[in-house]
Amino acid sequence: xxxxxxxRDPALxxxxxxxxxxxxxxxxxxxEVCGGQTHTIVKQGLDQVLDGAVELIHGPGCPVCVTPxxxxxxxxxxxxxxxxxxxxxxxxxxxxxxxxxxxxxxxxGGQIRVVYxxxxxxxxxxxxxxxxxxxxxxxxxxxxxxxxxxxxxxHQLGLTNFSLLxxxxxxxxxxxxxxxxxxxxxxxxxxxxxxxxxxGWTEYEPIAARYRVPIVVTGFEPLDLLEGxxxxxxxxxxxxxxxxxxxxxxxxxxxxxxxxxxxxxxFQLVDRKWRGIGTIPQSGLGLRPEFALFDAERRFGVLDLxxxxxxxxxxxxxxxxxxxxxxxxxxxxxxxxxxxxGAPMVSSEGACAAYYQFGRLxxxxxxxx
Amino acid sequence: MCLGIPGRIVSMRDDAGLAMGxxxxxxxxxxVCLAYVADQVQPxxxxxxxxxxxxxxxxxxxxxxxxxxxxxxxxxxxxxxxAEVANRSLETMKSAEP
Amino acid sequence: MGAATLxxxxxxxxxxGPGDRIQLGHGSGGxxxxxxxxxxxLPHLGNPTLAQLGDGAVVSVEAGEIVVSxxxxxxxxxxxxxxxxxxxxxxxxxxxLAMMGAEPRWLTAGFIIxxxxxxxxxxxxxxxxxDAARAxxxxxxxxxxxxxxxxxxxxxxxxxxxxxxxxSRARPAPDRARPGDAVLVSGPIGRHGxxxxxxxxxxxFEGALESDSACLWPMVRGLxxxxxxxxxxxxxxxxxxxxxxxxxxxxxxxxxxVLQDGLLPIPEAVNAACEMLGLDPLYVxxxxxxxxxxxxxxxxxxxxxLRAHPLGEQAAVVGRVVADHPGFVVLETALGTQxxxxxxxxxxxxxxx
Numbered sequence: 001x002x003x004x005x006x007x008r009d010p011a012l013x014x015x016x017x018x019x020x021x022x023x024x025x026x027x028x029x030x031x032e033v034c035g036g037q038t039h040t041i042v043k044q045g046l047d048q049v050l051d052g053a054v055e056l057i058h059g060p061g062c063p064v065c066v067t068p069x070x071x072x073x074x075x076x077x078x079x080x081x082x083x084x085x086x087x088x089x090x091x092x093x094x095x096x097x098x099x100x101x102x103x104x105x106x107x108x109g110g111q112i113r114v115v116y117x118x119x120x121x122x123x124x125x126x127x128x129x130x131x132x133x134x135x136x137x138x139x140x141x142x143x144x145x146x147x148x149x150x151x152x153x154x155h156q157l158g159l160t161n162f163s164l165l166x167x168x169x170x171x172x173x174x175x176x177x178x179x180x181x182x183x184x185x186x187x188x189x190x191x192x193x194x195x196x197x198x199x200g201w202t203e204y205e206p207i208a209a210r211y212r213v214p215i216v217v218t219g220f221e222p223l224d225l226l227e228g229x230x231x232x233x234x235x236x237x238x239x240x241x242x243x244x245x246x247x248x249x250x251x252x253x254x255x256x257x258x259x260x261x262x263x264x265x266x267f268q269l270v271d272r273k274w275r276g277i278g279t280i281p282q283s284g285l286g287l288r289p290e291f292a293l294f295d296a297e298r299r300f301g302v303l304d305l306x307x308x309x310x311x312x313x314x315x316x317x318x319x320x321x322x323x324x325x326x327x328x329x330x331x332x333x334x335x336x337x338x339x340x341x342g343a344p345m346v347s348s349e350g351a352c353a354a355y356y357q358f359g360r361l362x363x364x365x366x367x368x369x
Numbered sequence: 370m371c372l373g374i375p376g377r378i379v380s381m382r383d384d385a386g387l388a389m390g391x392x393x394x395x396x397x398x399x400x401v402c403l404a405y406v407a408d409q410v411q412p413x414x415x416x417x418x419x420x421x422x423x424x425x426x427x428x429x430x431x432x433x434x435x436x437x438x439x440x441x442x443x444x445x446x447x448x449x450x451x452a453e454v455a456n457r458s459l460e461t462m463k464s465a466e467p
Numbered sequence: 468m469g470a471a472t473l474x475x476x477x478x479x480x481x482x483x484g485p486g487d488r489i490q491l492g493h494g495s496g497g498x499x500x501x502x503x504x505x506x507x508x509l510p511h512l513g514n515p516t517l518a519q520l521g522d523g524a525v526v527s528v529e530a531g532e533i534v535v536s537x538x539x540x541x542x543x544x545x546x547x548x549x550x551x552x553x554x555x556x557x558x559x560x561x562x563x564l565a566m567m568g569a570e571p572r573w574l575t576a577g578f579i580i581x582x583x584x585x586x587x588x589x590x591x592x593x594x595x596x597x598d599a600a601r602a603x604x605x606x607x608x609x610x611x612x613x614x615x616x617x618x619x620x621x622x623x624x625x626x627x628x629x630x631x632x633x634x635s636r637a638r639p640a641p642d643r644a645r646p647g648d649a650v651l652v653s654g655p656i657g658r659h660g661x662x663x664x665x666x667x668x669x670x671x672f673e674g675a676l677e678s679d680s681a682c683l684w685p686m687v688r689g690l691x692x693x694x695x696x697x698x699x700x701x702x703x704x705x706x707x708x709x710x711x712x713x714x715x716x717x718x719x720x721x722x723x724x725v726l727q728d729g730l731l732p733i734p735e736a737v738n739a740a741c742e743m744l745g746l747d748p749l750y751v752x753x754x755x756x757x758x759x760x761x762x763x764x765x766x767x768x769x770x771x772x773l774r775a776h777p778l779g780e781q782a783a784v785v786g787r788v789v790a791d792h793p794g795f796v797v798l799e800t801a802l803g804t805q806x807x808x809x810x811x812x813x814x815x816x817x818x819x820x
Contacts, residue, residue, distance in 0.1 A: 001374075001375070001394065001395040001735070001738065001739055001742065002375065002377070002395075002415065003375035003415060003427055003429075003432060004374065004375055004742065006436060008801070010729075010801030010802060011443060011447075012439055012440065012443045013801065013802055014802065015442065015443035015446040015447060015450075016439075016443075017802070018446055018450055019442065019446060036372065042806070043800075043806060044800050044802060044804065044806075045800055045802060045804025045805065045806060046802070046804075048804045049802055049803070049804055089420070090744075091745075113669070114669070115669070116399075116420065116421055116669075116670045116671060116743075116744070117402075117420045117421025117422070117671075118420065118421075119402060119421055120421070120669070120671070142373070142419055142424065143419065143420060145405060145422060145424065146402075146419065146420045146421065146422045149387075149402060149404060149422065153387065156385075156386070193373075194373045194417070194419060194424065197373065197417060197424050197425045198424050198425075220373075222802070223439065227439065248428065248431040248432070248435055249427050249428050249429075249431055249432035249435070250373070250417045250425050250427060250428070251425070252425070252428075255425075256405050256406065256424055256425050258404065258405045258406070258407075258408070259405040259424060262404075262405070337811075348745065356809075357807070357809050358806035358807055358809075359806065359807070360807050360809070372742075372743070372745050374739075374742050374743050394739040394740075394742070394743060395735045395736065395738060395739030395742075396674060396675040396734075396735050396736035396739055397665075397672050397673070397674055397675060397676065397736055397739045397740050397743065398672070398673045398674045399670075399671050399672055399673065399743070400671055418743075421671075
């Protein structure tokens with residue numbers, strides 16, 4: 001596939017690895033924020049080939065993983081209602097709430113539909129006027145324009161049976177929260193390429209300046225990540241702390257203006273609770289009052305749910321990069337994708353799931369593979 | 370965050386005020402909302418698509434330029450690396466001599 | 468037997484128009500059933516044995532072991548690019564026999580039809596079954612039809628049982644993989660699962676995705692003729708894809724399997740669809756290819772044999788069996804790193820975010 005497959009070239013990858021090793025005078029600590037990047041890193045073993053030169057810490061880049069338990073429970077409660085057709089992206093289906101998950105609700109008769117695009121949910125609402133159609137709007141800034149357009153389109157079509165259950169989070173506040181934390185070890189960041197495709201990178205310039213950390217906007221293929229890492233390491237070696245763009249084929253400094261405008265029109269910044277981390281002020285998106293009609297939380301009034309987090313789950317530490325999944329005592333034993341204690345083990349963007357699926361052999365490999 | 374895949378715009382149309390297009394991804398085609406890039410694109414352009422929306426136009430010139438730079442770096446690096454390996458082998462052989 | 472309703476006995480049994488739908492009476496053994504047999508099943512599946520319409524069919528074999536395999540088919544939608552539930556049902560059971568190293572000889576077919584299914588659709592599917600069976604040279608010798616009330620069945624379910632005879636001394640089995648074996652695939656992967664996903668329509672994909680549903684026996688026979696007992700394992704990776712099949716074999720044989728990234732043949736359209744949904748082609752169902760294990764020294768010849776067949780043009784060696792990490796399937800990336808290719812807990816979920 002053009003503009004995708006070329007960025008997997010193994011010879012170029014090896015050259016970049018050599019370049020990074022050659023440049024790094026000591027082991028630097030970098031964090032990639034985005035779950036899609038974590039996935040590529042663990043799947044291709046990029047952290048293995050860079051061992052000793054760069055330590056990669058996986059950040060809270062999985063919007064599914066950071067969606068609070070009460071929001072999952074809200075989703076499950078709404079999905080259980082007989083008049084509701086509950087639409088979501090596929091990777092929400094097995095995320096466990098306090099008692100069950102969407103797959104189990106479907107088995108009990110709940111109407112759950114996996115959609116590829118939020119516009120598909122609008123279309124379902126349009127064609128089934130006697131049903132309430134709810135879309136689980138989970139994501140970072142990348143998905144906000146799509147969800148904004150869905151609301152806008154529903155508004156334009158005069159639909160009265162469509163709503164969003166919103167769980168949108170934004171990246172920059174999470175980065176500063178991590179950087180403010182006293183035990184932070186991260187020295188440079190790989191910024192999420194598709195978040196920046198939409199938003200541009202202007203928000204990261206003050207962060208780089210204030211905290212003196214290089215931030216490189218990076219793509220998702222192996223060459224993108226290696227190039228981004230190379231750029232970050234070069235900055236660190238040269239004592240620079242700037243925002244640079246590796247993902248030039250998709251990202252411009254101002255982002256995609258029309259998308260940002262649409263998001264501004266439909267959403268506003270709100271405080272959001274990040275599962276495993278806590279509330280980060282102004283770190284989420286909520287529907288503006290004029291679009292309250294499309295807010296599922298208000299429509300269905302499911303508030304005040306009792307939550308029970310597993311006391312054993314270390315998702316918070318994993319999401320903050322304090323703990324590698326394999327270091328968690330429950331990893332692979334009491335916590336597996338079949339019986340997850342927390343979201344990072346279920347969501348395919350979650351660090352725990354990535355380690356479990358691809359990286360388990362590293363633990364057993366020591367025994368003489 | 371999230372899956373954004375590059376695809377080629379095959380055709381464009383207006384769906385009651387919403388700019389839509391048929392985009393080709395290596396042989397698979399899907400309808401994509403082009404509202405956010407409509408002012409920048411035309412058929413045969415490449416766009417990055419996320420959940421059925423084009424979130425930006427692929428800058429093919431930039432892509433070509435930086436990929437070339439990468440290839441040049443790699444070739445240079447390969448030569449340096451080969452030279453390094455050759456030197457190391459030479460030293461190993463020398464130190465093995467009586 | 469299905470419920471015989473008053474309506475069924477009063478309806479006109481002949482002729483059946485294409486706009487007609489299956490009624491409960493078609494499963495009741497009366498006139499409607501007879502008409503259905505006569506006008507829908509026999510014309511397309513017909514052969515001397517089936518035409519006798521006995522309670523059972525009598526067959527005889529020369530000396531040797533008889534191999535029997537049964538499979539039920541519940542695919543939705545019923546018709547998709549590259550096939551339908553009928554051709555799938557034929558190929559599926561034939562291939563199960565082939566994977567045992569058995570030459571398919573006969574098929575049975577049982578149909579559970581939902582009241583209201585369009586007769587034209589049923590006829591088309593039965594015709595497709597007939598075509599597939601004839602192409603494979605394997606007759607459907609006995610069958611059964613039931614009709615269930617509207618809402619109690621997803622249009623149509625089919626069960627087929629394949630009966631075959633062990634062909635030569637080859638005894639391929641999942642527990643016979645040995646360190647030093649080569650892992651081969653007979654063709655490209657991921658086609659069937661992605662074709663079904665696209666055909667379901669909800670994801671909005673168009674174009675270029677076709678099921679690979681096909682009878683594998685001719686390719687298998689070539690391999691068996693060549694390798695005999697040195698054909699250690701055969702497996703057609705249906706649900707769960709190549710990854711699941713290899714995991715089962717690794718576990719059964721107590722060996723490790725190492726796959727080489729980049730060697731698996733994956734059609735561009737399958738790759739593209741998987742990219743868009745965040746799926747891994749290794750886990751996508753196949754219906755027209757198989758994996759084979761044989762000693763490494765014989766791999767080149769095995770490959771040549773496979774590639775001589777039209778369905779085997781893209782056959783490839785994709786990995787090897789090792790004594791390390793028994794029970795684990797591992798993939799070597801182009802960078803030289805390794806990652807585990809694990810069994811998935813459930814259905815692969817399209818990854819969007």
